[in-house]
Amino acid sequence: MKFYYAPGSISLVVHIALEMRGLDYRAIAVDFSRQQQRSEAFLAINPLGRVPALVTGDGVITEALAILNYLQNSAESATDATSLFGYKTPFSTAKIDSFNAFMASTVHVSHAHLWRAERWADCDIAQAAMADKVVQNMIAHYRLIEDHWFVGPWLHGEQFSSSDLYLFVISRWLKGDGVDMQQFEKVANHYQQMLQIKAVADLVDNIYA
Ligand SMILES: N[C@@H](CCC(=O)N[C@@H](CS)C(=O)NCC(=O)O)C(=O)O
Numbered sequence: 158m159k160f161y162y163a164p165g166s167i168s169l170v171v172h173i174a175l176e177m178r179g180l181d182y183r184a185i186a187v188d189f190s191r192q193q194q195r196s197e198a199f200l201a202i203n204p205l206g207r208v209p210a211l212v213t214g215d216g217v218i219t220e221a222l223a224i225l226n227y228l229q230n231s232a233e234s235a236t237d238a239t240s241l242f243g244y245k246t247p248f249s250t251a252k253i254d255s256f257n258a259f260m261a262s263t264v265h266v267s268h269a270h271l272w273r274a275e276r277w278a279d280c281d282i283a284q285a286a287m288a289d290k291v292v293q294n295m296i297a298h299y300r301l302i303e304d305h306w307f308v309g310p311w312l313h314g315e316q317f318s319s320s321d322l323y324l325f326v327i328s329r330w331l332k333g334d335g336v337d338m339q340q341f342e343k344v345a346n347h348y349q350q351m352l353q354i355k356a357v358a359d360l361v362d363n364i365y366a
Contacts, residue, residue: 158182160209161187161202161208161212162184163186163194164364166208167326168221169329169360169361169365172365173325173356174225174228174322177354187199194207205219209224211227222261225319229319249316253320256324257319257320260324260327264295264298265327267295268291271288271333292334292335295336299336302341307343307347325357328344
């Protein structure tokens with residue numbers, strides 16, 4: 158498999174999953190500073206010009222959520238299914254999907270209003286107004302995670318899941334968004350817990366430093 162990623166981006170969610178499962182893949186960096194995500198070569202892989210993208214034997218998969226589900230379904234059919242994807246009941250997998258969809262479609266998008274406002278508005282005043290809402294929105298989302306979603310010791314309880322990857326990666330963006338993670342005690346502890354996982358520490362210290 159070929160895995161297209163960019164440091165600092167949501168691709169870290171998938172990158173950790175690939176590493177934790179010990180899968181055979183080749184990581185290919187997409188250099189945003191050189192606008193490689195808009196190059197003809199990359200647009201042929203993902204016409205949206207975004208990472209992550211995973212090239213499998215069956216074709217390309219885009220969207221972090223879909224790639225995680227693909228890896229999960231592959232693990233279920235494989236004999237080496239690891240504890241990373243240990244939840245199996247319809248309800249528990251739906252809870253994972255529910256949280257991950259919230260992170261992908263709401264929290265990630267709120268964060269992007271600071272960094273990619275040009276996607277939604279051309280006018281400087283509108284872009285500035287969107288940027289001004291980021292702290293308030295991110296705090297509201299994280300309050301919901303802390304008070305409603307978080308079960309502990311992992312997000313959904315005793316069993317680690319792909320939702321822990323999502324929570325960790327987006328939490329890394331809080332500081333840049335102007336939000337102090339320490340106001341969310343469970344999230345801050347979870348962040349430190351995640352850093353104890355070797356695959357996570359290796360990626361964060363090196364490729365995503
Ligand atoms: N919904 C997509 C979002 C992917 C996405 O927005 N990736 C960003 C990095 S976090 C990107 O590639 N941005 C490049 C650009 O906007 O030019 C997913 O969850 O995979």
